[in-house]
Amino acid sequence: MANPFYSGTVAVIGLGYIGLPTAVVLASRGVRVIGVDLNPVTVERVGRGEIPFFEPDLATSLSGAVALGNISATMETPVADAYIIAVPTPITPDEQADMSAVFAAAAALAPQLRPGAIVVLESTSPPGTTEELSRTLAAARPDLTFPDDVNDSPDIYIAHCPERVLPGRLMVELVENNRVIGGLTPECAERAAEIYRVFCRGEIQLSDATSAEMAKLAENSYRDVNIAYANELSMICDKLGLDVWEIVKMANHHPRVNILQPGPGVGGHCIAVDPWFLVGVAPEEAVLIRTARMVNDGKPLHVVQQIRKSAGRFREPVVACLGLSYKANVDDIRESPAVEIVAALAEQEPATTILVSDPMLSRLPASLASFPNLTLVKTQDAIAAADIVALLVDHNQFRTLSRKLLEGKVVLDTRGIWR
Template structure:
């Protein structure tokens, strides 16, 4: 039962997780079909190109396509195993939006044959993998679904959450431990055979709900600790104390490791996943909810500080450096930097706001409605600006304090210009 998977595998969702997973499998001899509803993404992958920036991914995609191991299509094929890696955003009430997962299941279910493996990688609330089995069963009553009372299930269903860091995906997808949770132990074992093809880290087998919860807990842990740093920064600001110095000193304690404050929390995981825990147990998750509220409030505080600084000028120009959710990637999903810019633009409609990011070549859709926001080269923007706001610590921005900020009001939300 410990042999690696061999056969044809389809991955639904060619995004930041689906495509690297496809490459990790294809470059190790597995025939992989990438499926995506976006025809532009399918066309790019079919050409051996990557539709987003991620170190080391482009050469791997090109090689996998050239070897004939990776193809892309908009139609779900018949395969021996399926990995669902589609988005799971949240609704307005912070409950999980599982519509993309359900749509993927509707594509997979008609293709299933006895012996197939279905793995959900999309981050999901506890119980989603069980719900996936119920959706399949509704479409395919001819197939026996796995449960503790069914030793001879036709289909093997499991959850294996991704746990990689943008900018290091191609390293961490290989080296990180993986949690594989099955609806039954046999489901977990069969799903683990897929990850044994490429994973060098330990593969930890468990039940599906525990695997779902573990991923949410990982990101809630980060969120709570970031909220602690952000709340400390508010307190230090009110007391006119340098928070960066306080954290530096406190972190010299051997059992203290305070994270850095910032303009908010972004990306596809940390701003979303803790809400799934809150929605699952709303009366018991007060700390997790409060941390989310602290971090959600942070972009508003940063924008208010910039607007206050702008009152010193008759007609200031503001340069905002950084639009992505973290440094040195092109990912703008849930970016607090974009939210900060939007709040400033709305509060100061007559003020020119120049946004700069070496990884973003267009004004994001969330800012396109503001006539006073314009994309600009960073050096030109800083030269023109009266106020310079550092929102993302991209490498090209770090040295600017020493070369271009003389005489300007600088607001560093990341602590790299101290």
């Protein structure tokens, strides 16, 4: 049955952690969805109703949507009534926003645009990107009118709708979270909102595109700055021989203080990346934001130094590193501080045996596979053989480990879960 809110066809470009769940929630509510991805394996798997990565409840929703006949996958951008662009926006090695995937997606969809089409940029982007996207599409399609040319009723409607879901709870948060939709004109925002009303039960706040881009970056930079404060405190406490977890707990008894929990660093595709977009557009003003990034980026090396200091006490040290993903209970290792810690340790301590364990991963990431002193083993085996146990990710399986297994080991708990 067609959806009563939106009856058009939606092409979702980029079938990753954001695009695929979005495609699936739309399709399972009766919208005809065509998923587009450059990766042939992803396209093949999604077409068969198989998830290309783990996310709770995604597998059942995808196979349901495929069974309904509402979703298909292709490598070629089709003609559609609406396009949602959810491709990666990483940073380059010199910390600049890499928007090449967004503009490659735009180049592929430009020839398919028909009057009345809606283009929504979901990828997290520096302020001004949606306007640039519109200019790029306009240059490719001089036969069509765009929001820049005519304020009312252009041929193509363009908006930015940033995503704020939490991996591990994607399928719930996609539906429940509030959304910001920024249009290049108010009508663009309203047209885009029609698509999101299909599945979004949260409040949909309409705005302009550049403010929506800025709001998303403000959210993630806020998180980064606050985590940096906790991480900096943890390094000060390490220097003074104090228990940071105890200090944070006491400080948080103040009615107006809420310090976050420190960790081994900040990873993932968002918080570790997006603040750089603000530094890029306002390098002189974004002093605190840049500093916070550097504090969080420095934390993995601090952890490496702590492990090496402990390893120095053993003749042939064996270190168990528990967890590789960038956060608990996901298999996503992008920008993971745990991977950085393990790689630096393997490189700096070639004589140390490093046993890695992560229940979410079945093999070592390529960046770790070639170290001769590093092996992926079962958690119990890693701990049993280790002199030092470094807890890097707070997966549920690690939280519930019997503390007896840790007796007699040097324990470095970067997440504070075994206190």
